[in-house]
Amino acid sequence: MNRRDAIKAVSVIMGGTVVGANAFLSGCSVERDERVNALFMxxxxxxxxxxxxxxxxxxxxxxxxxxxxxxxxxxxxxxxxxxxxxxxxxxxxxxxxxxxxxxxxxxxxxxxxxxxxxxxxxxxxxxxxxxxxxxxxxxxxxxxxxxxxxxxxxxxxxxxxxxxxxRRYVETPGRYEACIDYKKGDKAWAT
Structure with missing residues (x-):
C-alpha cells in the first residue's frame, strides 16, 4: 500500500474528518523524481x-x-x-x-x-x-x-x-573434480 492509499483509507474510516485531507491527497498525486544517491535520480x-x-x-x-x-x-x-x-x-x-x-x-x-x-x-x-x-x-x-x-x-x-x-548451483558441493565433461547447452557452474 502506498501513502496515498493509506491516507484515503484513514479518511474513509474517520468519515473524511481529517482536516485538509484534500491537501494531503493532492500532495501525493505528483510524481517525484528523488535522488537515489549523490549521482543518480x-x-x-x-x-x-x-x-x-x-x-x-x-x-x-x-x-x-x-x-x-x-x-x-x-x-x-x-x-x-x-x-x-x-x-x-x-x-x-x-x-x-x-x-x-x-x-x-x-x-x-x-x-x-x-x-x-x-x-x-x-x-x-x-x-x-x-x-x-x-x-x-x-x-x-x-x-x-x-x-x-x-x-x-x-x-x-x-x-x-x-x-x-x-547458472548451475550446488549449495553444498561434494569433492572437487577438475575435469567434468561439458555437454553443449549446459549452464556454467556458479562459484
Missing amino acids: ESDVALLDEIGDIIIPTTDTPGAKAVGIGGFMAMMVLDCYEEKDQKAFTDGLAKLKADFEKDHGDSFDEAPRETRTAFLNALDKEQREYGKANEKDPGAVPHYFKLMKELTLLGYFTSEVGCTQA
Whole structure:
C-alpha cells in the first residue's frame, strides 16, 4: 500500500474528518523524481534497469531488471568508480537518453523492445570501435556503454538469481573434480 492509499483509507474510516485531507491527497498525486544517491535520480535507476533488461533479458530465467540492476549500477558507480569514470558514466547515460529521444522521438523506456535493442546494438558497435581506437592509450576513459555492460554482467551473475537460476548451483558441493565433461547447452557452474 502506498501513502496515498493509506491516507484515503484513514479518511474513509474517520468519515473524511481529517482536516485538509484534500491537501494531503493532492500532495501525493505528483510524481517525484528523488535522488537515489549523490549521482543518480530514481528515473536514472529506472533507465538503467531498462538498459540492463535489454542486455540480459528475461528468458527461462529472470533478466537483469528482476535483480534490480539499476540500483546496483548506481551504487557501484558512486562507491567504486574514480571521478573521471563516474563522469563518463553519468554523462553517457544523459547522452544515451538524449540521443534515443532525438532519434526516435520517444523515451527509451516507452519505446518498443525491438527499437531499444537495435539502438543498444548500434551503441555496442560504437563502444567497440571506441575501444579499438583508444586501446594504446592507458589513460583513456572507457566508453560509457562498456561500463554499463560490465556492471550489468557483474551485478547479474553475482546476484542470487544469477548464481542459482542462470547458472548451475550446488549449495553444498561434494569433492572437487577438475575435469567434468561439458555437454553443449549446459549452464556454467556458479562459484
